[in-house]
Amino acid sequence: xxxxxxxxxxxxxxxxxxxxxxxxxxxxxxxxxxxxxxxxxxxxxxxxxxxxxxxxx
Numbered sequence: 001x002x003x004x005x006x007x008x009x010x011x012x013x014x015x016x017x018x019x020x021x022x023x024x025x026x027x028x029x030x031x032x033x034x035x036x037x038x039x040x041x042x043x044x045x046x047x048x049x050x051x052x053x054x055x056x057x
Contacts, residue, residue, distance in 0.1 A: 002019060002021075002044055005019060005044070005046055009046075009048050012050075013050045013051075014048040014049065014050045015048060015049060015050070016046060016047070016048045017047045017048060017049060018046070018047040019044060019045065019046045019047075020044070020045050021043075021044060022039040022040065022041055022042075022043050022044075025039055025043070025044075025045045026039050029045075
């Protein structure tokens with residue numbers, strides 16, 4: 001579930017910065033590049049980062 005993603009990432013030392021669903025992903029990343037690809041309704045894009053010195057919990 002999308003709402004569970006931040007907690008899952010934290011377990012491994014990651015911090016979610018952004019999460020988008022299929023419609024926004026298509027608009028932002030595919031259409032802007034003139035790519036006609038299908039994105040599944042269940043696909044999510046998550047941008048996360050982890051400090052270089054962070055170790056998994």
